[in-house]
Amino acid sequence: MERRMEILRAIVEDYVATHEPVGSKVLAARHGLSISPATIRNEMAALEDEGLIIQPHTSAGRIPTDLGYRVFVDRLSSVKPLSTPERRAIDKFLQGAVDLDDVVARTVRLLAQVTHQVAIVQYPSLKRSSVRHIEVISLSPTRLMLVLIADTGRVEQRVLDLVSPMSESALADMRTKLNSEAQGKKLSALPVILEAFEKNFTPAEQKSVRTVVSVILEMAIERNEERVVISGTSNLARHAPDFNESVHPVLEALEEQVVLLRLLGEAVDEMKVRIGHEQEDKKLHSTSVITTGYGPTGEAVATLGIIGPTRMDYPTSMSAVGAVARYVSRFLQEEI
Amino acid sequence: MERRMEILRAIVEDYVATHEPVGSKVLAARHGLSISPATIRNEMAALEDEGLIIQPHTSAGRIPTDLGYRVFVDRLSSVKPLSTPERRAIDKFLQGAVDLDDVVARTVRLLAQVTHQVAIVQYPSLKRSSVRHIEVISLSPTRLMLVLIADTGRVEQRVLDLVSPMSESALADMRTKLNSEAQGKKLSALPVILEAFEKNFTPAEQKSVRTVVSVILEMAIERNEERVVISGTSNLARHAPDFNESVHPVLEALEEQVVLLRLLGEAVDEMKVRIGHEQEDKKLHSTSVITTGYGPTGEAVATLGIIGPTRMDYPTSMSAVGAVARYVSRFLQEEI
DNA sequence: CGTTGGCACTTACTTGCTCAGAGTGCCAAT
DNA sequence: ATTGGCACTCTGAGCAAGTAAGTGCCAACG
Numbered sequence: 001m002e003r004r005m006e007i008l009r010a011i012v013e014d015y016v017a018t019h020e021p022v023g024s025k026v027l028a029a030r031h032g033l034s035i036s037p038a039t040i041r042n043e044m045a046a047l048e049d050e051g052l053i054i055q056p057h058t059s060a061g062r063i064p065t066d067l068g069y070r071v072f073v074d075r076l077s078s079v080k081p082l083s084t085p086e087r088r089a090i091d092k093f094l095q096g097a098v099d100l101d102d103v104v105a106r107t108v109r110l111l112a113q114v115t116h117q118v119a120i121v122q123y124p125s126l127k128r129s130s131v132r133h134i135e136v137i138s139l140s141p142t143r144l145m146l147v148l149i150a151d152t153g154r155v156e157q158r159v160l161d162l163v164s165p166m167s168e169s170a171l172a173d174m175r176t177k178l179n180s181e182a183q184g185k186k187l188s189a190l191p192v193i194l195e196a197f198e199k200n201f202t203p204a205e206q207k208s209v210r211t212v213v214s215v216i217l218e219m220a221i222e223r224n225e226e227r228v229v230i231s232g233t234s235n236l237a238r239h240a241p242d243f244n245e246s247v248h249p250v251l252e253a254l255e256e257q258v259v260l261l262r263l264l265g266e267a268v269d270e271m272k273v274r275i276g277h278e279q280e281d282k283k284l285h286s287t288s289v290i291t292t293g294y295g296p297t298g299e300a301v302a303t304l305g306i307i308g309p310t311r312m313d314y315p316t317s318m319s320a321v322g323a324v325a326r327y328v329s330r331f332l333q334e335e336i
Numbered sequence: 337m338e339r340r341m342e343i344l345r346a347i348v349e350d351y352v353a354t355h356e357p358v359g360s361k362v363l364a365a366r367h368g369l370s371i372s373p374a375t376i377r378n379e380m381a382a383l384e385d386e387g388l389i390i391q392p393h394t395s396a397g398r399i400p401t402d403l404g405y406r407v408f409v410d411r412l413s414s415v416k417p418l419s420t421p422e423r424r425a426i427d428k429f430l431q432g433a434v435d436l437d438d439v440v441a442r443t444v445r446l447l448a449q450v451t452h453q454v455a456i457v458q459y460p461s462l463k464r465s466s467v468r469h470i471e472v473i474s475l476s477p478t479r480l481m482l483v484l485i486a487d488t489g490r491v492e493q494r495v496l497d498l499v500s501p502m503s504e505s506a507l508a509d510m511r512t513k514l515n516s517e518a519q520g521k522k523l524s525a526l527p528v529i530l531e532a533f534e535k536n537f538t539p540a541e542q543k544s545v546r547t548v549v550s551v552i553l554e555m556a557i558e559r560n561e562e563r564v565v566i567s568g569t570s571n572l573a574r575h576a577p578d579f580n581e582s583v584h585p586v587l588e589a590l591e592e593q594v595v596l597l598r599l600l601g602e603a604v605d606e607m608k609v610r611i612g613h614e615q616e617d618k619k620l621h622s623t624s625v626i627t628t629g630y631g632p633t634g635e636a637v638a639t640l641g642i643i644g645p646t647r648m649d650y651p652t653s654m655s656a657v658g659a660v661a662r663y664v665s666r667f668l669q670e671e672i
Numbered sequence: 673c674g675t676t677g678g679c680a681c682t683t684a685c686t687t688g689c690t691c692a693g694a695g696t697g698c699c700a701a702t
Numbered sequence: 703a704t705t706g707g708c709a710c711t712c713t714g715a716g717c718a719a720g721t722a723a724g725t726g727c728c729a730a731c732g
Binding site for chain 1: 434435468469471473475481483485491493494495554567568569570572573574576582583584587588590591
Binding site for chain 2: 703704705706707710711712713
């Protein structure tokens with residue numbers, strides 16, 4: 001049994017490296033298994049019965065099934081440390097980022113470059129953020145800009161029109177009160193916190209205040225909730241023959257925010273690997289996804305990851321995703 | 337001569353529609369040219385001598401060269417009005433956009449959807465924007481957030497650390513003075529305008545003010561100058577056989593901001609079409625690019641466009657690009 | 673009893689070949 | 703100038719044969 005798993009590992013590693021179905025002969029030759037091709041064939045037949053490998057056609061070698069990869073990932077792969085040049089690249093890439101947009105943009109490019117796969121990075125979730133500051137800027141007597149700054153570095157802004165002008169002093173008053181109410185609170189708590197906020201103001205002002213509050217809630221909750229960026233789609237084309245049909249359906253799927261968000265899922269700390277058909281989306285049945293959470297405090301406030309062909313180098317990819325997540329978390333903690 | 341051009345038009349239209357080299361027989365049959373295949377052959381030979389069409393191989397029909405498309409676009413194509421459903425789609429798509437990010441994101445998706453090509457939209461150029469407002473927000477005694485709001489709807493923000501704290505009143509003072517100096521001025525004029533800005537302050541404050549000014553200049557000029565978003569890359573894969581080799585180099589090129597920005601070029605009002613080898617970038621030699629400027633005031637402050645295979649429906653694509661540009665310009669004028 | 677070498681069998685891929693189809697260029701006739 | 707006719711060229715499909723890879727099974731071996 002132990003030996004059989006050893007053979008599965010060899011098959012996966014060989015297939016990932018050569019991109020060709022692997023037969024019993026090369027397996028005996030290339031890997032340090034001191035058994036004959038015939039024995040390997042017997043074991044392979046068993047592995048095929050277990051559904052871990054298949055033969056594309058009778059006269060071909062074997063390739064791993066999704067289930068085979070799953071067993072490989074769960075039981076056979078060990079973490080592969082990154083090379084020092086890779087570490088250095090990661091180190092260098094984020095230096096000089098000026099704001100969250102910049103950090104996210106650099107991270108996604110970095111991840112694509114290190115893994116040679118398609119990279120996806122989600123912005124820190126507003127749901128999991130707290131209010132650092134709310135600013136109200138008067139652009140004209142009846143036109144305000146609201147700026148909501150979250151502790152995760154996210155900055156949302158919105159312009160709104162008032163039906164009647166508001167005085168500078170009333171504005172300043174509102175700004176102060178807004179911040180003393182909301183600062184440090186979870187964005188998700190804002191609806192409750194600001195429910196009776198307008199009561200603090202004179203009847204004349206209440207209508208405007210109500211408008212402001214509703215826009216704040218819209219910014220914080222209703223809309224724009226999750227943002228996600230993607231990079232390295234050209235890597236898909238490089239692996240084109242890996243995809244059953246063509247890259248088209250995959251590219252198509254990756255253009256839909258909804259799909260991406262479902263891929264990333266709820267931010268959780270541990271690393272997740274979804275292989276081929278384990279994915280809900282049919283268009284992604286020939287791809288695997290590796291995701292992990294990240295966040296300035298060590299707690300996951302967002303998810304990042306990569307997507308590539310099922311036939312990918314899981315150990316290396318997983319450690320790269322992990323390393324980038326750790327690094328960006330640390331960077332966010334220090335800099336933003 | 338007139339007839340020869342008629343034949344070129346027929347070739348281009350037929351080839352774009354059928355995606356197959358077009359021979360003299362079908363040309364005589366399908367189009368209303370009342371001349372025989374033999375005559376057409378003679379004219380075709382002439383067109384080939386002029387470099388407007390070529391034969392992929394001896395026993396095949398003719399296809400237009402880049403030069404052939406060029407002549408078609410310049411002299412033979414007439415503007416093709418959009419269908420009413422298309423107009424309605426454009427109309428509907430932008431309704432409900434809340435800020436510039438939203439407008440740009442929707443526009444690029446819209447353009448990709450209408451043209452079935454890859455769409456590119458540039459954010460309004462900061463160079464061509466003026467200051468609407470500068471806001472200084474105190475996040476902590478030594479930490480400020482600067483928000484620069486431009487008349488084009490662009491909002492840039494940056495967090496900075498001061499070496500020594502600044503009082504609320506000094507801050508308010510700086511905010512007022514900053515705005516009275518800068519408001520309405522071109523961003524490109526800021527370096528001159530703010531050159532001696534710190535002189536307005538006490539020696540103790542000058543160091544902090546200088547930091548603030550330098551960050552403003554960085555936001556306005558040095559960095560982040562141009563932003564560009566892209567959508568519809570999956571459309572490339574749909575046209576895959578159109579590309580000599582594969583879509584890979586094209587996708588690769590489209591991942592580089594620099595390439596995109598060069599594609600879009602300086603924002604100018606009129607529509608530009610670059611066909612195949614007219615492009616500098618070698619990776620894009622099998623693609624054509626249609627761009628045009630847009631902007632809230634009617635003046636072009638940014639560029640948008642599409643990129644697709646050289647064999648594309650130029651008249652329809654051009655009118656779609658034009659329509660979207662006009663529509664987004666009007667929308668920006670009214671809403672942001 | 674597990675392991676191994678041998679061997680027949682299956683299948684895909686390559687090569688070489690023929691043949692039909694499409695399209696042209698050229699020439700002579702109108 | 704235009705046209706019909708015709709020989710010529712090239713591609714792509716279809717077919718057959720040979721080759722290579724890899725397997726499953728069986729009998730022999732330690």
